[in-house]
Amino acid sequence: MNLRDAAAIHPFPGIAQLEWLAGQMRGAAVRESTKCLSQLAGLFQDQSAYQASDPQSIVYRVQWCEPVSQGTEGGLFWGVTHIEPGRVGEEYFMTHGHFHQERDRSEFYGCVKGEGILLLKNERQSWHESMRAGSLHYIPGLAAHRVINTGDVPLVFWACWPSDAGHDYGPITTDGLGLRVLRGDTGPCVVAVPVPARDTQ
Ligand code: M6P
Numbered sequence: 001m002n003l004r005d006a007a008a009i010h011p012f013p014g015i016a017q018l019e020w021l022a023g024q025m026r027g028a029a030v031r032e033s034t035k036c037l038s039q040l041a042g043l044f045q046d047q048s049a050y051q052a053s054d055p056q057s058i059v060y061r062v063q064w065c066e067p068v069s070q071g072t073e074g075g076l077f078w079g080v081t082h083i084e085p086g087r088v089g090e091e092y093f094m095t096h097g098h099f100h101q102e103r104d105r106s107e108f109y110g111c112v113k114g115e116g117i118l119l120l121k122n123e124r125q126s127w128h129e130s131m132r133a134g135s136l137h138y139i140p141g142l143a144a145h146r147v148i149n150t151g152d153v154p155l156v157f158w159a160c161w162p163s164d165a166g167h168d169y170g171p172i173t174t175d176g177l178g179l180r181v182l183r184g185d186t187g188p189c190v191v192a193v194p195v196p197a198r199d200t201q
């Protein structure tokens with residue numbers, strides 16, 4: 001469906017009620033998903049610590065609304081993510097992380113509360129940005145993105161992304177983002193990790 005057809009069918013009246021500082025969305029159109037440790041297999045560096053963790057531990061929860069259907073060109077989605085404090089071994093709880101299926105689509109993240117790090121990676125480099133209450137982050141097209149909660153309380157951030165962006169989790173599952181965030185002696189440390197070599201044949 002294109003945007004004109006979608007608007008003709010549904011004129012998008014107030015689609016949700018936001019509690020900005022709590023990072024909550026309410027309304028019939030609000031969707032919700034929860035990720036627990038068992039759904040993040042293979043992402044954490046310390047496999048034995050992962051095996052020893054409770055697979056039912058909730059790592060993060062996302063609420064969002066889709067005023068148009070997924071794949072609609074020109075539309076936007078809106079959501080909020082709560083990442084729990086916690087670690088697997090020395091590595092902090094984090095989102096799965098993804099590229100957009102439509103690689104050139106960009107996204108905004110706006111942090112409400114907590115402390116964390118946004119990791120990004122494109123074809124040329126990996127980099128990171130600090131997240132704290134009030135920080136706004138523009139995720140450019142072509143960049144994979146993952147958020148890590150480095151604090152002792154939930155990290156909460158709003159997000160807005162194109163309705164035709166889609167999520168591609170495959171490359172992150174196999175290759176990571178080239179950086180990890182680990183607890184160090186003096187606090188969180190961003191460390192470089194080699195990206196697995198690929199057979200280019
Ligand atoms: C943000 C947005 C969502 C994403 C969510 C969790 O709210 O980027 O599109 O789904 O974070 O991230 P992930 O999909 O990587 O688990």
Ligand code: ZN
Pocket residue numbers: 098099100107145161
């Ligand atoms: Zn995204």
